[in-house]
Amino acid sequence: TAQPTVAVGHQSYDQALQSFKSRNYQEAASSFQAIIDGGAASDIEDNCHYWLGECAYGLKNYSGAIEHFQKVLSYATSEKKDDAQMMVANSYFATGDRAKAKAEYQKLIDKFPASPYVARAKVRLGKL
Numbered sequence: 001t002a003q004p005t006v007a008v009g010h011q012s013y014d015q016a017l018q019s020f021k022s023r024n025y026q027e028a029a030s031s032f033q034a035i036i037d038g039g040a041a042s043d044i045e046d047n048c049h050y051w052l053g054e055c056a057y058g059l060k061n062y063s064g065a066i067e068h069f070q071k072v073l074s075y076a077t078s079e080k081k082d083d084a085q086m087m088v089a090n091s092y093f094a095t096g097d098r099a100k101a102k103a104e105y106q107k108l109i110d111k112f113p114a115s116p117y118v119a120r121a122k123v124r125l126g127k128l
Contacts, residue, residue: 046078
């Protein structure tokens, strides 16, 4: 009987993602939070936190975004870690905190050298 719960969780996740892609950040954030509060499947909980960070970033709530991206980074495993690290750096960049942005871009380069975001991080570093 666990299967339907997972299916519902994934269906809700896909709907929340659709809201995000439509730039309905508030609606998407509510949906992602509801998935977490409802006991998200372990394979999507980290992703929900990532997208909550993206929603907060889209709403220019950079401190909230950083908080969610940091949660993603705290998971033992997540395919969203390099994405989250890039967005932590971007969030600090958006707030004008050049020192923290610089440190976070460097952390991405050091911790995730194979990430597709490394080139972009290096460009941003060059502007700081």
